[in-house]
Amino acid sequence: MATYTKPSDYPVNHPLLTGVLAELIAEESFAEGRRETAFPCLMRYSDAGKCARAIALERILPVSEDPASIDVAGEYRMWLGRLIHEHVQASIIQTYGGVAELTSQLGQATDETAMAAGHADWVGIIDGTELGRICFELKTVGAFAFDQAVGLNRKAYQRSYPHGPKAAAKLQGALNAVANDCDTLVIGLISMEAVSIQLAEKVEMKGLDRICAEWHYERSEFKEWAIDELERARMIDQELSAGVLPPRIAVGDEMQPIHLAPEKVQSDTGVPKDWQCAYCRCRDACVRIGPGIVALDALTEKTG
Numbered sequence: 001m002a003t004y005t006k007p008s009d010y011p012v013n014h015p016l017l018t019g020v021l022a023e024l025i026a027e028e029s030f031a032e033g034r035r036e037t038a039f040p041c042l043m044r045y046s047d048a049g050k051c052a053r054a055i056a057l058e059r060i061l062p063v064s065e066d067p068a069s070i071d072v073a074g075e076y077r078m079w080l081g082r083l084i085h086e087h088v089q090a091s092i093i094q095t096y097g098g099v100a101e102l103t104s105q106l107g108q109a110t111d112e113t114a115m116a117a118g119h120a121d122w123v124g125i126i127d128g129t130e131l132g133r134i135c136f137e138l139k140t141v142g143a144f145a146f147d148q149a150v151g152l153n154r155k156a157y158q159r160s161y162p163h164g165p166k167a168a169a170k171l172q173g174a175l176n177a178v179a180n181d182c183d184t185l186v187i188g189l190i191s192m193e194a195v196s197i198q199l200a201e202k203v204e205m206k207g208l209d210r211i212c213a214e215w216h217y218e219r220s221e222f223k224e225w226a227i228d229e230l231e232r233a234r235m236i237d238q239e240l241s242a243g244v245l246p247p248r249i250a251v252g253d254e255m256q257p258i259h260l261a262p263e264k265v266q267s268d269t270g271v272p273k274d275w276q277c278a279y280c281r282c283r284d285a286c287v288r289i290g291p292g293i294v295a296l297d298a299l300t301e302k303t304g
């Protein structure tokens with residue numbers, strides 16, 4: 001049996017052509033800078049579940065604190081997600097009518113600032129169903145997140161326990177659904193990688209099951225999520241008003257508070273063990289500031 005050790009089978013160190021699109025997308029996104037919120041607000045709906053300290057730091061740190069390096073892969077992934085969103089939204093409107101990108105706000109932080117604001121992927125009514133006014137929250141996800149949500153173990157070639165959408169998606173959808181006075185929250189996941197035909201047949205996944213899944217939540221369930229997340233936003237606001245930086249607490253997959261520690265890193269890579277910290281734009285500042293309760297007055301020295 002031949003072994004594939006030819007030097008020409010190793011990828012080159014830097015793709016010359018294949019990465020051009022991703023690099024252009026990332027450069028354009030970086031030049032645009034931070035994106036505006038739908039309304040002046042303390043937190044975006046898309047911040048739902050995020051670390052309280054990160055939400056606060058993003059509001060108070062100068063733009064110059066943004067990482068100097070461009071996350072090409074991350075920007076490309078977001079661009080792909082946006083592309084899929086736009087096409088799905090257009091298809092839904094063509095099929096059912098309704099409105100996409102509906103902006104709204106919730107709560108009052110100051111006279112001019114809402115507690116939270118954002119836009120719903122789609123809001124509308126589908127005749128012939130009993131879902132009432134629907135708020136649709138769409139997420140594009142990788143194979144790992146998709147498998148966890150629907151309950152699939154690709155390695156073992158079998159079904160597993162479904163975990164449903166992530167808490168962040170539920171909270172974001174709940175805020176949109178409450179703000180738009182909806183009766184049903186529909187959360188949809190589209191996988192960036194289809195389940196293979198062989199595996200799908202073995203575990204009896206049919207047609208669309210290989211690429212997407214959907215969950216429906218009634219108002220009695222999602223309203224509680226929105227109330228809790230708005231309460232968290234209120235606490236962040238109160239802490240900032242009291243001159244204190246909120247603690248490093250995010251919402252976990254079971255809707256429970258989780259304490260983060262960016263200082264705890266993988267010994268071999270130096271990357272934080274908490275994924276929220278690994279992806280956090282404020283990580284450098286957060287580590288400089290240190291854990292615990294920190295007065296905002298002390299931040300100028302600590303963030304340089």
Ligand code: SF4
Nearest residue numbers: 051054248277280286
């Ligand atoms: S680095 Fe981690 S703990 Fe610090 S702000 Fe970011 S997510 Fe929160």
